[in-house]
Amino acid sequence: MDSTLACLAAWMPRQRWYAAKGRLPSLRLVAWWDLPSAEATDPDARVRTFLVADEGTMPTVLYQIPVVSRATATVDQDPDHIIGSPEPGTTFIDGPFDSAYTSSLLSLLTRGGQGKGPTAHAWGVPTPVAVHDGPRTAQVLTGEQSNTSVIFAATDGGIPIICKIFRQLHPGVNPDIELPTALADAGSSHVPRAVGSVDGSWPDISTSGGSVQGSFAFAQEFLPGVEDAWRVALRAAAGGDDFRDAARELGAATADVHLSLAELFATRTTESADRESTAATWRRRLAIAIAEVPAIAERREAIEAVYAHADSLEWPLLQRIHGDYHLGQVLHVRGRGWVLVDFEGEPLRPMSERTRPDLALRDVAGMLRSFDYVAGSIRLDHPTRPPEAVREWARAARQGFIEGYVERSGVDLRAHGPLLAALELDKAVYEAIYEARNRPTWVTIPLRGIHRLVDRPS
Numbered sequence: 001m002d003s004t005l006a007c008l009a010a011w012m013p014r015q016r017w018y019a020a021k022g023r024l025p026s027l028r029l030v031a032w033w034d035l036p037s038a039e040a041t042d043p044d045a046r047v048r049t050f051l052v053a054d055e056g057t058m059p060t061v062l063y064q065i066p067v068v069s070r071a072t073a074t075v076d077q078d079p080d081h082i083i084g085s086p087e088p089g090t091t092f093i094d095g096p097f098d099s100a101y102t103s104s105l106l107s108l109l110t111r112g113g114q115g116k117g118p119t120a121h122a123w124g125v126p127t128p129v130a131v132h133d134g135p136r137t138a139q140v141l142t143g144e145q146s147n148t149s150v151i152f153a154a155t156d157g158g159i160p161i162i163c164k165i166f167r168q169l170h171p172g173v174n175p176d177i178e179l180p181t182a183l184a185d186a187g188s189s190h191v192p193r194a195v196g197s198v199d200g201s202w203p204d205i206s207t208s209g210g211s212v213q214g215s216f217a218f219a220q221e222f223l224p225g226v227e228d229a230w231r232v233a234l235r236a237a238a239g240g241d242d243f244r245d246a247a248r249e250l251g252a253a254t255a256d257v258h259l260s261l262a263e264l265f266a267t268r269t270t271e272s273a274d275r276e277s278t279a280a281t282w283r284r285r286l287a288i289a290i291a292e293v294p295a296i297a298e299r300r301e302a303i304e305a306v307y308a309h310a311d312s313l314e315w316p317l318l319q320r321i322h323g324d325y326h327l328g329q330v331l332h333v334r335g336r337g338w339v340l341v342d343f344e345g346e347p348l349r350p351m352s353e354r355t356r357p358d359l360a361l362r363d364v365a366g367m368l369r370s371f372d373y374v375a376g377s378i379r380l381d382h383p384t385r386p387p388e389a390v391r392e393w394a395r396a397a398r399q400g401f402i403e404g405y406v407e408r409s410g411v412d413l414r415a416h417g418p419l420l421a422a423l424e425l426d427k428a429v430y431e432a433i434y435e436a437r438n439r440p441t442w443v444t445i446p447l448r449g450i451h452r453l454v455d456r457p458s
């Protein structure tokens, strides 16, 4: 098994979903499960999903790595999708890029079934939407994602499916399954329909002995030919087109989803423990950001003053929220409007925090930051453009979003201005860490946002 772990450890740091960028993982094999159905249809392949813990991080991260193992002489995959050779004559292929894995994953999602290993177990949970049984092609979605998504297009008229394979595993139902499924079941048009999930159990990495249950993958209807709001907004900003009306509709859709979530899941008043834990998260993030992005250190006191002001005022009710809301998480669907995806919450936050009732204003703050990101990205791509015009574009978009949100929700955002400013600032601090780790050339975008927010907090 050492050669398997060595092979995975050498490959993981190059993957977009690998969290500890710039450092080799320190892997321990926690468990694995096999998909025997794959071997029945493709006898040259063995499909094994490894669950490996990176113990070099605090806290330990548990990764899901589906691997197809083939005799090297028979392999014709693109070299970019090859993990490596654990031993001479055997090649490991990144599962989502091999039909032996994708066809058995699809079968689990749409027909049910089981995957088994000595200490881990997986089972498919199809919903009534997963009725179609015809032929499908599989294609991995490329781009900057935290997980790996495969699109299964039907070649004979069935609805296309997108299946997200969660790369980091956490005990409990993943909010990315729980929230959109509840919203879709309640009739919301602002989320895609749920098709099925792969759930399972594995050894608990936080205790010796015992096992936990959680989610391995989730499939939804795929909305073909749509663009995400990030692309739509970027094009509008690049062409100097007004985005205020589109942003107003996005604000209204966001309010609709918040209202539905407040009906479907418990809400509660903010207790002092909630404030303390939120403020502790703000401080913790700020400390990490100062360590990783030294330019933030000089604004430390000013940032803390914005947090202190927010902490001194009344806070609204807590409820379930999206949690990592930005333009890339919203799709523009003709005839249906804005559709929200990726309810998994911020990848850098512990899952226990992401599933708690939270401030709906956190989502509002995330989207407001995202309009600023559009402006920042345009400035990076077109350095000779006058910055005032780009800034004005973002200001109008932010205004439109706020108007749409307030009209639909009835929430007086002005009354919560200092809290919204603190949440925007915290998001910008999060983004600075995220960009420093993933896209260092973009770190100037949140840094500029931080300066603006501390100089003009609300």
Ligand SMILES: Nc1ncnc2c1ncn2[C@@H]1O[C@H](COP(=O)(O)OP(=O)(O)O)[C@@H](O)[C@H]1O
Pocket (backbone or CB within 6 Å): 141, 144, 145, 146, 147, 148, 149, 162, 164, 192, 220, 221, 222, 223, 224, 226, 227, 228, 328, 329, 330, 331, 341, 342, 343, 344
């Ligand atoms: N149901 C869907 N229909 C069409 N495109 C989708 C759908 N779900 C996700 N996408 C596309 O896939 C991208 C990545 O999905 P997301 O849920 O954000 O994954 P990740 O957790 O890996 O970041 C989205 O930004 C969107 O462009």
Ligand SMILES: O=P(O)(O)O[C@H]1O[C@H](CO)[C@@H](O[C@H]2O[C@H](CO)[C@@H](O)[C@H](O)[C@H]2O)[C@H](O)[C@H]1O
Pocket (backbone or CB within 6 Å): 144, 145, 146, 147, 230, 324, 326, 327, 328, 342, 346, 347, 366, 369, 370, 371, 373, 431, 434
């Ligand atoms: O991978 P996820 O979609 O879960 O989200 C992570 O990656 C996002 C970047 O791809 C990051 O979002 C940041 O960049 C966006 C533009 O690419 C911008 O619209 C967002 O405002 C900005 O936060 C997100 O924060 C991160 O969790």
